[in-house]
Amino acid sequence: MSTIEVMPARLTREEIEDLQRAIACLEGANFAQRLTDVVGRPVELLTAAMPQAARRAIAHASEVALRGALKLALRTLDLTAPAKPANRAHRLAAAASGAVGGALGLAALPIELPISTTILLRSIAEIAREEGEDLSAPSAAFACVEVFALGGQAHEQAGFESGYFAVRAALAKSVSDSARFVASEGFSAHSAPVIARLISQIAARFGVVVSEKVAAQAAPIIGAIGGATVNAAFADHFQTLARGHFIIRRLERKHGPSLIAFEYRRLRGERGEPRRAAS
Numbered sequence: 001m002s003t004i005e006v007m008p009a010r011l012t013r014e015e016i017e018d019l020q021r022a023i024a025c026l027e028g029a030n031f032a033q034r035l036t037d038v039v040g041r042p043v044e045l046l047t048a049a050m051p052q053a054a055r056r057a058i059a060h061a062s063e064v065a066l067r068g069a070l071k072l073a074l075r076t077l078d079l080t081a082p083a084k085p086a087n088r089a090h091r092l093a094a095a096a097s098g099a100v101g102g103a104l105g106l107a108a109l110p111i112e113l114p115i116s117t118t119i120l121l122r123s124i125a126e127i128a129r130e131e132g133e134d135l136s137a138p139s140a141a142f143a144c145v146e147v148f149a150l151g152g153q154a155h156e157q158a159g160f161e162s163g164y165f166a167v168r169a170a171l172a173k174s175v176s177d178s179a180r181f182v183a184s185e186g187f188s189a190h191s192a193p194v195i196a197r198l199i200s201q202i203a204a205r206f207g208v209v210v211s212e213k214v215a216a217q218a219a220p221i222i223g224a225i226g227g228a229t230v231n232a233a234f235a236d237h238f239q240t241l242a243r244g245h246f247i248i249r250r251l252e253r254k255h256g257p258s259l260i261a262f263e264y265r266r267l268r269g270e271r272g273e274p275r276r277a278a279s
Helices: 013-027 031-039 043-048 052-075 087-130 138-149 164-185 187-191 193-217 223-255 257-271
Strands: none
Touching: 013 223, 013 257, 031 043, 031 193, 031 223, 043 193, 052 087, 052 138, 052 193, 087 138, 087 193, 087 223, 138 164, 138 193, 138 223, 164 193, 164 223, 164 257, 193 223, 223 257
16 A cells, blocks of 8 residues: 655745745854954954953853843743844843943953843843744743854854754753753752753853953953943844744744755755844
8 A cells, every 4th residue: 555755845935035034144144253343353362362260250150141041031031021022122231231341341241241141031032922932831941042052153163063953953952851841840940950951051152152252342442332332242143043043943833843954954055154134
């Protein structure tokens, strides 16, 4: 008896345009390249010259900020995210906190970074909701926090796999295990070892971008005004990544991950390395 193979529905023209936009958001110019335009010097060189003690302080601050962001994500995102994203307002708020970092440098990071990260998480959640996410679901909360791991690129000297799907694959088990654990155990599970492991994985990647931000803010020509500009770019960077991420998730909910991954790689190959699109 023969069987009929059911082929997945193909993307509509509008969905292909959405996917192309997501590719531009996720695979375009990285944060270091953006900052080089702001400070007028290669940010990679400034980051490479950073003392080891500063790197440790940044790594610790990044992990603390993400833990706080996850608590917010699991408790209040569904209650606080408005229906329409206010990206510009969040960029301005992040810029204001960045002015403190620019004026006071690394010493201000333990105060400034949690504020910036919380502002960004609210912005990411608004984008997620606009793309159809149910923010009351633990999986959506973890998808929001996952955005902070998506900023790495192949040429960054971080030793990580790069590319959107490579990063998601590296985090997939920890994300699914954490979401399942919270779904069964409730909010109090936010400090469980499985979730601590996920935060550590995300913080390692997030810390690369934070190091670039701190290095740029520490440049002699920056100061408070430049620090605000750097943080506005920091916010725009993650808003752009969030837009691409949640477009992909929306398309995956309709067509399945396999088809979207196939079309993503096909369209990316046709376009080469796209420029980063606006969020």
